[in-house]
Amino acid sequence: MTPAPGSDAILARMMSLHPKVIDLTLDRVWRLLAALDHPERRLPPVIHLAGTNGKGSTQAMIRAGLEASGDRVHAYTSPHLARFHERIRLAGELISEEALTKLLDRTHAANGPDSITYFEITTAAALLAFAETPAEWTLLETGLGGRLDATNVVERPALTVITPIDLDHQQYLGETIEEIAGEKAGILKRGVPCVVAPQHEAALEVIEAKAARLGVPLMAHGQHWHVTTEAGRLVYQDERGLLDLPLPRLRGPHQIVNAGTAIASLRALGRNEAAAEAALRADWPARMQRLSRGPLVDLAGGAELWLDGGHNPAAGAALARSLRDMPGRPAQLICGMLNTKDIAGYLRPLAQVAQGLHAVSIPGEANTIPAADTAHAARAAGFDPVAEADDVAQAVRDITARDPAARILICGSLYLAGQVLRDNG
Known part of the structure; x- marks a missing residue:
């Protein structure tokens, strides 16, 4: 049957x-x-x-x-x-x-x-x-x-x-x-x-x-x-x-x-x-969420790993304020976005508070912005340095190889956040 x-x-x-x-x-x-x-x-x-x-x-x-x-x-x-x-x-x-x-x-x-x-x-x-x-x-x-x-x-x-x-x-x-x-x-x-x-x-x-x-x-x-x-x-x-x-x-x-x-x-x-x-005790995933366990966290080692699904200019500004309020170490971003979003408006406020950005494409999404285009937009917004990665895991490896205690924020899309949550168990 x-x-x-x-x-x-x-x-x-x-x-x-x-x-x-x-x-x-x-x-x-x-x-x-x-x-x-x-x-x-x-x-x-x-x-x-x-x-x-x-x-x-x-x-x-x-x-x-x-x-x-x-x-x-x-x-x-x-x-x-x-x-x-x-x-x-x-x-x-x-x-x-x-x-x-x-x-x-x-x-x-x-x-x-x-x-x-x-x-x-x-x-x-x-x-x-x-x-x-x-x-x-x-x-x-x-x-x-x-x-x-x-x-x-x-x-x-x-x-x-x-x-x-x-x-x-x-x-x-x-x-x-x-x-x-x-x-x-x-x-x-x-x-x-x-x-x-x-x-x-x-x-x-x-x-x-x-x-x-x-x-x-x-x-x-x-x-x-x-x-x-x-x-x-x-x-x-x-x-x-x-x-x-x-x-x-x-x-x-x-x-x-x-x-x-x-x-x-x-x-x-x-x-x-x-x-x-x-x-005030409510949880809501992918809203400035600290990842505490899973394969990606294991890969990050001593680095902090954060996840946020905001994807428009107002969300970028809010995220920048959040990072500004988190002392101790500058953030490294891993960013993937959809081509229906204002990528320049999203990235501009974040360039003022983050140390660098790794661009990724969103797996399985027809409307993803290619990593190369996200990298180009990041440079135009003021990010330096900027790199491309095949996926989030590769970006985490690249960042932690240079800074084992980095604060890493994966951001730019709820669809990317969902992929991370699935891959990270």
């Missing part, structure tokens, strides 16, 4: 259902959801997140806070790093292979041969799983934009959250901050509260105008809540009072903003100080 196909085989079939990877519209999603008896109408209360940077970290912190309150939480995120299963968390646990395979089979059968993108059909599958599994909350992270994102099908979420907006995916969302903010603000729903992270003034004006039209109560950073650090502690304040909390487990100054956004969200949901403190 031929064994039933696993989730990887079904996912591969789903990739062929539409000629484009990204094609922003909700028509195909609505058709499939109707065929599945509208799971989007049967979800536990939804918290919907959009933004350019910080969505995953903020979602992880909100989830940690809710779970510390004893609630069961569904969570949907993208892209995955090592395995697709990471995208769907059912009542606190990653979906099992058996459950995922059955879920994808059902969704694929309901769609039939009709055209639909990979993200759209897998999002519909996640919504179906969430509708059929008891929980107190559903966390939905947009994949791209907001207004026409496949997750934007819930008529009345409990809360929306907009993390920092910056330039990224301009080919789909618009060339300016205002245009991109208009797409992200598409998750706002009439009368539903929205927590807003720190924003460029232009983005905030767009969000405020949309909120005013829809009667959305805004809880915006700088107006309704504030977050900072003082004496090695996180200090959060809103109209309900002041919280003096430990720093978040996730490293970097930008994680203070994400933590504040998560705490504001938890407070909007009526959660107390204990939930806020629990949120």
Whole structure:
């Protein structure tokens, strides 16, 4: 008997259902959801997140806070790093292979041969799983934009959250901050509260105008809540009072903003100080993550090995601030990026804080920037010295041969980060 196909085989079939990877519209999603008896109408209360940077970290912190309150939480995120299963968390646990395979089979059968993108059909599958599994909350992270994102099908979420907006995916969302903010603000729903992270003034004006039209109560950073650090502690304040909390487990100054956004969200949901403190204990892989074991760590010997998946200019600036706050030794970067990203904008701030860069191509990615092109861009951004390597392992060997105690940061793409996590076990 031929064994039933696993989730990887079904996912591969789903990739062929539409000629484009990204094609922003909700028509195909609505058709499939109707065929599945509208799971989007049967979800536990939804918290919907959009933004350019910080969505995953903020979602992880909100989830940690809710779970510390004893609630069961569904969570949907993208892209995955090592395995697709990471995208769907059912009542606190990653979906099992058996459950995922059955879920994808059902969704694929309901769609039939009709055209639909990979993200759209897998999002519909996640919504179906969430509708059929008891929980107190559903966390939905947009994949791209907001207004026409496949997750934007819930008529009345409990809360929306907009993390920092910056330039990224301009080919789909618009060339300016205002245009991109208009797409992200598409998750706002009439009368539903929205927590807003720190924003460029232009983005905030767009969000405020949309909120005013829809009667959305805004809880915006700088107006309704504030977050900072003082004496090695996180200090959060809103109209309900002041919280003096430990720093978040996730490293970097930008994680203070994400933590504040998560705490504001938890407070909007009526959660107390204990939930806020629990949120700060959240982990989220490939966000300035220190690798502590595995073949790559063994290869690095006495060198530090760090991993970050940020990939746009704002992420590059945030990463540069993180490195600046880490005294003791300068960083050596191993960088690989996709050709859909602003490589010059990403690398420019990092050139001010890193000692050198090894360029790599991302294995198995058709849209990878060749290592030679990344090296050329790094030199133009001000990196010196710059080298090319066949892969991450070769770059680690080259760096540690010259500096056995180096601080090595692998960066530039979530797809590269995922490859590293798979290879490193």
